[in-house]
Amino acid sequence: MIEDLLAGNPVIPVVVVDSAEDGRHVGEALLEGGISTAEVTFRTPAAEDAIRAMSRIPGLVVGAGTVINVRQVDNAVAAGARYVVSPGFSADIVRHCTTRGIPVLPACTDGSWIMAALDLGVRTVKFFPAEVLGGASALAALSAPFPGLGFVPTGGVGTANLADYLSLPCVPACGGSWMVPASAIRNGKWNEITRLSREALVIASSVCGNGAQKPAGLDAAGAVRRQSDLRHR
Numbered sequence: 001m002i003e004d005l006l007a008g009n010p011v012i013p014v015v016v017v018d019s020a021e022d023g024r025h026v027g028e029a030l031l032e033g034g035i036s037t038a039e040v041t042f043r044t045p046a047a048e049d050a051i052r053a054m055s056r057i058p059g060l061v062v063g064a065g066t067v068i069n070v071r072q073v074d075n076a077v078a079a080g081a082r083y084v085v086s087p088g089f090s091a092d093i094v095r096h097c098t099t100r101g102i103p104v105l106p107a108c109t110d111g112s113w114i115m116a117a118l119d120l121g122v123r124t125v126k127f128f129p130a131e132v133l134g135g136a137s138a139l140a141a142l143s144a145p146f147p148g149l150g151f152v153p154t155g156g157v158g159t160a161n162l163a164d165y166l167s168l169p170c171v172p173a174c175g176g177s178w179m180v181p182a183s184a185i186r187n188g189k190w191n192e193i194t195r196l197s198r199e200a201l202v203i204a205s206s207v208c209g210n211g212a213q214k215p216a217g218l219d220a221a222g223a224v225r226r227q228s229d230l231r232h233r
Contacts, residue, residue, distance in 0.1 A: 002083055002103035002124050003150065003172070005061065009037045010166060010204040012175040013197070014065055014154065015050070016043050022185055023050030027057045029190040030179070033197025039085050039175060041065040042072055048079045055080025070096045077102055085175075087128060089113045094120045105152060109133060114146055124150035124172065131156025136164040143170040159199060166207045 015038045017023045040051045043066050054062045063083040064076030073084055073096055083103040086093055097104035107126035108114045117125055127139055130153035153165045154175035165174050179200055184192040
C-alpha cells in the first residue's frame with residue numbers, strides 16, 4: 001500500500017530528467033542525503049529509461065509520476081516503478097493499479113473527487129497543486145469531512161512551508177521538486193541535491209507528530225534509520 005511507503009518517507013522528491021544518466025546521478029544524490037524514494041515524472045521522453053536506471057540503485061524505491069493513462073502504468077511498472085502517482089483522479093488507473101497490486105496515489109482537489117476515490121478503496125490522495133489551491137489552511141478545511149484520509153500535498157511545497165503541511169494530522173508526507181532543482185541537474189551539481197535532501201529531512205524530523213515520527217512499513221532503504229542519524233548529528 002502507498003501508506004507503507006509514506007510512513008518511512010515524509011518527503012518525496014519529484015524528479016524530472018532528460019536522460020537515464022541524470023536519473024542515476026539524482027538517485028544516488030538523494031540516497032546520500034538520506035532520502036530513499038523518488039517519483040520520476042512522465043514529463044519527458046526519458047522517464048522510462050530513468051526509472052529503469054534508478055531502479056537498479058540498491059535501496060532506492062522508485063515511483064512513476066504524472067501518470068495519466070493505463071498504458072503508462074504498465075510501461076512504468078515494466079521499467080521498475082513500484083508505485084504510481086497521478087495529477088488527477090482516474091478510476092481506470094486506480095482499478096488497474098489495484099488489480100496489478102501496484103500502490104497508487106491519485107490527486108483529488110475537492111470533495112466529489114475524494115468521494116469517488118473512497119468508493120474505490122483509496123485511503124491516501126495527492127493534493128495538487130497545493131499552494132494554488134490555498135495551501136495548508138485550505139487542506140486542513142478540506143480534510144475535515146474525511147477523517148482518516150491521508151493527503152500528500154505537492155505543488156509549491158518547499159523549505160519555507162514544508163513544516164506547515166507536515167504539521168497537519170492528515171499529512172503523512174509532502175512531495176516536491178525543490179530538492180532536485182532543474183539547475184542542479186543541468187549543471188551536474190549533485191552535492192546540491194544531497195544538501196537539499198538533508199535539509200528537507202531535518203525539517204520533517206523537527207515537526208512533532210508528522211510522518212517522520214511514524215513507524216515505517218516499507219523501510220527497504222533504511223529511511224527511518226537515516227532520519228534518526230540526522231536527528232543526532
